[in-house]
Amino acid sequence: MDAAFRWSGALSVAVLSAVVLTARPMPAMAGDVWISGKDFPLAPGEFTIGNSSSVVRTVTGTVDAGKRYLQYQDDIYREEVIETFEESATELTFVDQSTLSLGPNSAVVLDRFVYNPDSDTNEFVLSITKGVLRFATGKLRSDSYEIHTPVSTIGVRGTVINVAVGDGRDGTESMVLSVIEGEATVYACGDKELTVHEGFSSEISVESETCSYREPKAISALLQEP
Numbered sequence: 001m002d003a004a005f006r007w008s009g010a011l012s013v014a015v016l017s018a019v020v021l022t023a024r025p026m027p028a029m030a031g032d033v034w035i036s037g038k039d040f041p042l043a044p045g046e047f048t049i050g051n052s053s054s055v056v057r058t059v060t061g062t063v064d065a066g067k068r069y070l071q072y073q074d075d076i077y078r079e080e081v082i083e084t085f086e087e088s089a090t091e092l093t094f095v096d097q098s099t100l101s102l103g104p105n106s107a108v109v110l111d112r113f114v115y116n117p118d119s120d121t122n123e124f125v126l127s128i129t130k131g132v133l134r135f136a137t138g139k140l141r142s143d144s145y146e147i148h149t150p151v152s153t154i155g156v157r158g159t160v161i162n163v164a165v166g167d168g169r170d171g172t173e174s175m176v177l178s179v180i181e182g183e184a185t186v187y188a189c190g191d192k193e194l195t196v197h198e199g200f201s202s203e204i205s206v207e208s209e210t211c212s213y214r215e216p217k218a219i220s221a222l223l224q225e226p
Helices: 008-016 219-223
Strands: 048-056 059-063 066-069 075-077 081-084 089-094 099-102 107-114 123-136 145-149 152-165 172-188 192-197 200-207 210-218
Touching: 048 059, 059 075, 081 089, 172 210, 192 200, 192 210, 200 219, 210 219
Parallel strands: 123 145
Antiparallel strands: 048 075, 048 089, 059 066, 059 081, 081 107, 089 099, 099 123, 107 123, 123 152, 145 152, 152 172, 172 192, 172 200, 200 210
16 A cells, blocks of 8 residues: 555544644753753744644654754744654644644654735745655645655645655655645656646655656555555
């Protein structure tokens, strides 16, 4: 079965049902500077871009000055790294009403976020470095959203999508995109551009610097595969 579907049940239970549990602390690694949410440092002029609408078990947020355990309804910030651990998950809601759900053992960087309801120059760019996510677009123009993975860039168009990124331990970097609603465009393998429509999924993989891709295939057909 396609990798994008193996996590969907756990993500739905952990995040989409909005179960909120107390974070379970994990041992801090050497060199980490741990700080409480109320003392989370911000650069001059920095402001929140959203908050954590659901937190299950252990989720962290990291900026240059340090790391914190993310709690329910904590503010989140531009350039923050959000990471989940074993049996953990989170859902983030942004000021433009877009949402990002992360499954276990996942990490994203909130690279850029510009939102002005009175302007057409808005932008939301994030990167997933490992794990799985579900992203639903908000009030920004459809061409304002962009998701980077280790092997591709995804242009999101008024969409709900699932993205799964392989861990690369077998020497292969991979990404599986499944479009639940709307449409998305994948840019990968140099000049390859794939349009993935609602109800379809596509996969990109890179092994030994060789990039390959799977043309979009119906999710219903993938679910029937062993």
